[in-house]
Amino acid sequence: MDIALETVCYVIHRAREVLADLDPLDDEPGHHAPDDVVKEELPEEDDGGSGENAELTDLKEFIDSLNEDEQAELVALTWIGRGTYTADDWDEAVEVAHEEHPKRVARYLLSQPLLADELEEGLSELGFSCEDVE
Numbered sequence: 780m781d782i783a784l785e786t787v788c789y790v791i792h793r794a795r796e797v798l799a800d801l802d803p804l805d806d807e808p809g810h811h812a813p814d815d816v817v818k819e820e821l822p823e824e825d826d827g828g829s830g831e832n833a834e835l836t837d838l839k840e841f842i843d844s845l846n847e848d849e850q851a852e853l854v855a856l857t858w859i860g861r862g863t864y865t866a867d868d869w870d871e872a873v874e875v876a877h878e879e880h881p882k883r884v885a886r887y888l889l890s891q892p893l894l895a896d897e898l899e900e901g902l903s904e905l906g907f908s909c910e911d912v913e
């Protein structure tokens with residue numbers, strides 16, 4: 780893994796804050812499951828700096844500022860954390876991430892309702908932990 784552990788942990792921390800601020804959908808019969816909240820609530824475009832989605836916009840801009848390799852590794856970590864790939868498939872996951880998500884990586888990642896958990900699990904699968912960062 781070439782992306783800095785600190786960078787991944789920053790995204791995890793910020794994603795938890797941002798996603799916690801979104802109002803969950805009602806979990807009543809006939810409604811969406813709670814894990815559908817992010818796809819439903821992310822704005823198509825940022826709010827132009829008016830503050831309504833400032834934290835979300837900041838995290839999106841942070842992810843957008845990463846180089847292509849770092850962005851692909853964030854996607855690959857998410858997939859490993861989700862179980863789509865295993866730690867042994869790291870190189871393949873990164874390669875596929877480069878192919879499938881060459882643009883709008885932040886938008887893709889921030890549409891994942893369990894982003895922070897999946898990144899954290901991906902790190903764990905690779906033998907890393909945010910507890911090692913301070």
